[in-house]
Every structure is written in structure tokens, then in C-alpha cells.
Amino acid sequence: MEKKFPAGIKKTRQREGVLSVLEKAKAPLGASDIYEKLKGGGETIWLSTVYRILEHFVQKDVVMKINVLDHEMAVYALSSDRHKHYAVCMNCHKIIAIDNCPMENFPLKMEEEFKILGHNLEVYGFCKDCNPK
Ligand SMILES: [Zn+2]
Numbered sequence: 001m002e003k004k005f006p007a008g009i010k011k012t013r014q015r016e017g018v019l020s021v022l023e024k025a026k027a028p029l030g031a032s033d034i035y036e037k038l039k040g041g042g043e044t045i046w047l048s049t050v051y052r053i054l055e056h057f058v059q060k061d062v063v064m065k066i067n068v069l070d071h072e073m074a075v076y077a078l079s080s081d082r083h084k085h086y087a088v089c090m091n092c093h094k095i096i097a098i099d100n101c102p103m104e105n106f107p108l109k110m111e112e113e114f115k116i117l118g119h120n121l122e123v124y125g126f127c128k129d130c131n132p133k
């Protein structure tokens with residue numbers, strides 16, 4: 001099946017590979033996760049190439065870069081998944097997608113003073129593997 005490739009970007013096998021890893025991902029991935037998945041799939045690619053492809057996709061607004069834990073790490077997701085929220089484990093840095101948007105249930109009561117276009121929300125703590133008992 002032919003996947004659609006973003007317009008205005010030259011299609012290469014490695015770029016397609018990076019894109020398909022992000023399409024299958026349930027949560028944003030770090031560059032090294034993407035690199036490992038590509039290598040696991042038999043692709044010959046360097047980590048620096050993965051970074052270069054990701055930066056190119058970010059410039060073209062196909063992919064967004066998300067800085068988490070006070071910019072300690074960066075992860076990447078497709079721009080079409082823009083309105084999603086994630087919880088970050090502060091120990092193992094696992095990222096878990098949150099199914100709902102808390103803002104939908106608790107809209108801010110400030111419509112008269114401020115027109116809200118979007119929001120950013122970062123939830124952090126410990127995942128079930130790291131939760132100290
Ligand atoms: Zn964890």
C-alpha cells in the first residue's frame with residue numbers, strides 16, 4: 001500500500017522510514033528510539049541522519065519537537081497529532097499518551113479577557129514500573 005508522503009518534501013527511503021516509525025508510534029519518540037526501530041527493521045542508517053531528517057520534518061511542520069522535563073530531553077511526534085497530552089515518567093523517561101483532554105472538562109472561564117487558541121500540558125510523575133512502593 002502506497003502511503004501518502006508530505007507534499008514539498010523529497011521522498012527518500014530513510015525519510016519514509018522515519019515517518020512510518022512515527023506513524024506507528026503510540027507516544028512521541030526520541031531520536032534514538034526512532035534510530036533503534038529503523039535498525040531493528042533492517043535499515044542502514046546513522047543516528048545523525050535520523051536527527052537531520054527529523055530537523056527537516058520539523059522545519060516543514062510535518063513533525064513537531066516536544067521538549068520535556070525542562071528541556072532535558074526532546075521527543076518527536078507527527079504534527080497531525082498536535083492536540084494530544086502525555087505523561088512523562090521522571091525516572092525511566094517513558095512517555096504515555098493520555099486519552100482525554102483535561103481542558104475539555106474544565107474550560108477556563110476567561111473568554112471575555114482572553115481568546116484561547118490552544119494549550120500545552122505536561123504531566124509528570126512515575127510510571128507503574130518505577131512507582132516506589
Ligand atoms: Zn518509569
Ligand SMILES: [Zn+2]
Nearest residue numbers: 085101102103
Ligand atoms: Zn488538550
